[in-house]
Amino acid sequence: MYKTHKWVRCPDLNRKNIEPALAKYLKDFGNQVETLVKAAGKSLPRHKTRQWTARFTHKGVPDAPNIRKPDILLGADANLTWGNTLGHGELKSSNSGDCRRTAYLQLLNGAYLIFSHQDNRRFVISFAFLGKQLQLYIFDRAGVVVTAPIDIHKRPEDFVRVFTALMIFLSDVIRGRGTVCWHVRHDNRSFVIKDTWVDESRPHAEAEILSRAKDVEGVIKVHAHTVVDINGVNGTHWLRSNLPSNFTTALKRIECRIHTRLVLHPFGDPVSTFTSRKELISVLIDVVQALQDLWQDANILHRDISMNNLLLVDPNDLLLGSSAEGGTFNPHRSNEPEPAGSRQRTLALRKGLLIDLDYALVLDDKGERGKTVAKAHRTGTLPFMATQVLKQGPSLAQHQPHHDLESLFYVLIWICVHYVSPDNAERQNFDVRDTDLRLWISGESYEAIGATKLATIEDETWWPQKVLFWFAPYFEPLKPCINEWRQLVLDPNKLTHENVLGYGVFHESPKRKPRIGPNQELDLSPPRPELGVAQVEECKVPAAAHDRRALDIPHLRLRPSKIPRPVVKSAPSK
Incomplete structure (x- = not known):
């Protein structure tokens, strides 16, 4: 799986249009982890097998109001929707500032859709591949925690921890009240x-x-x-x-x-x-x-x-x-x-x-x-x-x-x-x-x-x-x-x-x-029905x-050219 300071068979993350190849690699990685865990006599959580998919890269998730097209999704159901999505990933060919910002906004939108379709969801774990740099995002009702970029070839242990956890982590469940x-x-x-x-x-x-x-x-x-x-x-x-x-x-x-x-x-x-x-x-x-x-x-x-x-x-x-x-x-x-x-x-x-x-x-x-x-x-x-x-x-x-x-x-x-x-x-x-x-x-x-x-x-x-x-x-x-x-x-x-x-x-x-x-x-108005x-x-x-x-509010949009501050007023306690 890992030889000569790099992950074997991992697609070149500096190339574009590798979503299907990366989804397959992560799927194979998860299967090998499962085999190793069972060989060690350990038990895995009892839930449906989770799989990575890139099938929505071009056609979009069908139940989304704005037809978002996520690069990679993690789920355990054959008919994957935002209502049963477990994880979300975006791929960029470099670690430039523009790529980081675009990935963040796409993951933010994905987290919003997951929260909107899953009533009791407490947090959403997402990731971005910025070239060979991996960045992890954890969204909850207080905001988002973002890790520093991780070179997956130089820090293989972190790569294993992240994607093993995403494949087997069991939980029964964006900034704001999320009412x-x-x-x-x-x-x-x-x-x-x-x-x-x-x-x-x-x-x-x-x-x-x-x-x-x-x-x-x-x-x-x-x-x-x-x-x-x-x-x-x-x-x-x-x-x-x-x-x-x-x-x-x-x-x-x-x-x-x-x-x-x-x-x-x-x-x-x-x-x-x-x-x-x-x-x-x-x-x-x-x-x-x-x-x-x-x-x-x-x-x-x-x-x-x-x-x-x-x-x-x-x-x-x-x-x-x-x-x-x-x-x-x-x-x-x-x-x-x-x-x-x-x-x-x-x-x-x-x-x-x-x-x-x-x-x-x-x-x-x-x-x-x-x-x-x-x-x-x-x-x-x-x-x-x-x-x-x-x-x-x-x-x-x-x-x-x-x-x-x-x-x-x-x-x-x-x-x-x-x-x-x-x-x-x-x-x-x-x-x-x-x-x-x-x-x-x-x-x-x-x-x-x-x-x-x-x-x-x-x-x-x-x-x-x-x-x-x-x-x-x-x-x-x-x-x-x-x-x-x-x-x-x-x-x-x-x-x-x-x-x-x-x-x-x-x-x-x-x-x-x-x-x-x-x-x-x-x-002027008929009686209301039962x-x-x-x-x-x-x-x-x-x-x-x-x-x-x-x-x-329906139809409401803020000017996209500049992301406004939230309606937040704060001052020191008196």
Whole structure:
């Protein structure tokens, strides 16, 4: 296998188009290792035989949304997809800077696809051959650890360790939370299990925040929560704790993430499933009221208002939610059909529900902020972030209540632009990148995006031309509401919960006459059908490489010519 300071029969790694030859060599290498292990009387882990393949080099993996074409994949199934891929490799003919960067970006994308298709994946091991130099990458929810280049002919022991481990390593399982949600049923009631990786440096975990907000109407309730421990490992610290001491300074800048699960209630529908303009406005009123109660009664600022963090729920489910907290819970996946009539739709307007308080700020009893800094501190989701928060740049933005109200304003604009009618009807052949609003989601920096966004809102000519112009016709009746809300956004001193809830935005006069009357639009949308919810529904949230929440939004792309900084605000603890 190894003679005269080189690996025998290993293809020339400085040549191009050797993917099939290298895949065959690694396969033969694995078979020889297996033979040697068995000859030594040792046992191997009991799992399917793993094989390297290069068959996707030119045609791409079929289940990938962007049809990625990885050089080499490792798997144990004949029908290999990103859903069962175990390892990923890329080949470059040299160790130049351009080759290293290209390989890294390709492996990063591959890790993202693996995390996206494998709910419980805790880490991804990838490698790049840069000529005869081997570089190993380990991606997890706190980021990536990269080894120094290894000359496989000069350091054969390292080559054996890496590829033997990849072939036989057994584990039952990208930077960021990597949130995955499952819809489950227990005692004929719907719950959500939220699986996420929590930044340990944050002063308050979401379960603690939700417990503090348990009496606030319109906020999701926590039923139970736990830390996920697999073979004694519950976070990302285990990998980095074994690094040499000279990495200590760098490690202090990297957050440790703990694997947690929460059982939440009630189960809701996306805000885009509104059935009428009336229901949409009603839901926004509910959310503003919930934000006000969170702030005034529980000393909590949400700080991440976005499309994904607003749900619609049946009013009866909210009542059930108040009794859900604190009980014993053993979630299970059942194949029994849902009882007939257990979740019938009604003509009543659904209520707005605020979720995802991972990034919420909790003030103390005196209203002081206290320790709010986390190593991976974030302050929102790009298209919906307040302009003042964006323009803060690298400094730590002092989030205020009016920032959440401004974010909600952008959520309404986003709905009016992206949808043509109720019931999640997205615009066809439409891409926000072809509109003036593209400048809200791409730019040289987040400061530049914030400045452009503010200019668009402020300018009396740009506002109708660059924003209102793109509204779908269905939302024309909401333009007066949005114009009034805009006036409040332009004056943060007036952008209060009371003013948004008052006559200026949702009502036409101080007598609180609704902008949409009680009978208006009731006949425009048919009654919602019976809710045909499967016993177990899986709702995947993409795990971005560094948790850039921009990936949560359809059509969103950042300018490829310059990789932007993540939406991260950090500052020394005071």
